[in-house]
Amino acid sequence: RKEVEQDPGPFNVPEGATVAFNCTYSNSASQSFFWYRQDCRKEPKLLMSVYSSGNEDGRFTAQLNRASQYISLLIRDSKLSDSATYLCVVLSGGSYIPTFGRGTSLIVHP
Amino acid sequence: GAGVSQSPSNKVTEKGKDVELRCDPISGHTALYWYRQSLGQGLEFLIYFQGNSAPDKSGLPSDRFSAERTGGSVSTLTIQRTQQEDSAVYLCASSFMAGGVTGELFFGEGSRLTVL
Numbered sequence: 001r002k003e004v005e006q007d008p009g010p011f012n013v014p015e016g017a018t019v020a021f022n023c024t025y026s027n028s029a030s031q032s033f034f035w036y037r038q039d040c041r042k043e044p045k046l047l048m049s050v051y052s053s054g055n056e057d058g059r060f061t062a063q064l065n066r067a068s069q070y071i072s073l074l075i076r077d078s079k080l081s082d083s084a085t086y087l088c089v090v091l092s093g094g095s096y097i098p099t100f101g102r103g104t105s106l107i108v109h110p
Numbered sequence: 111g112a113g114v115s116q117s118p119s120n121k122v123t124e125k126g127k128d129v130e131l132r133c134d135p136i137s138g139h140t141a142l143y144w145y146r147q148s149l150g151q152g153l154e155f156l157i158y159f160q161g162n163s164a165p166d167k168s169g170l171p172s173d174r175f176s177a178e179r180t181g182g183s184v185s186t187l188t189i190q191r192t193q194q195e196d197s198a199v200y201l202c203a204s205s206f207m208a209g210g211v212t213g214e215l216f217f218g219e220g221s222r223l224t225v226l
Contacts, residue, residue: 004152034214042219043201043217043218043219043220044153044201044215044217045217046214046215087152087153096141096158096160096166097143097155097158097166097169098215099155100145100152100153101152102150102151102152103152
């Protein structure tokens, strides 16, 4: 089982839609969680950290479920510019090496 | 610029040749990572440097791969006797503190390696 698993998609949604991605992780000692965004043929960039209580940044909401070992990313009112690959990133306790999921591709169409 | 700089941006080489990829991290960042990303795949960890500590080489796929970081700044990833399966985008990232503290890695634009 891979350490971090994501549905590769693609998720194909119309503008204005709400879309959610999940990511599961296998190491119960994981302590820090993040979502990165990667545009086509570009480098990954941090989108947001994921906090235990859940957190929101504009149209983006991230949540953590430690009991079930998954994190989620919800995007409301999708924009064309949200089209990208969203990478789930997990950092285990005592490690300084973030583990990246393969990413979930989102395509927002007019 | 102020970001992570990588060179070359593209490299085409013949099987069996050696290649060197360079990374210039953000000034003041003590942590430096190399990852590689194959087409349609996730980021695969290769090696991690933190300050003057011994690097974590646990992700290097074979002894053909090596990396060094001189003076705690610029890093070079060397691949000897390249194989076709080495074709990928090699991404360098730096972090102000070890990734475990802030979680934010700043990536360069990558070096796209094609082995013919």
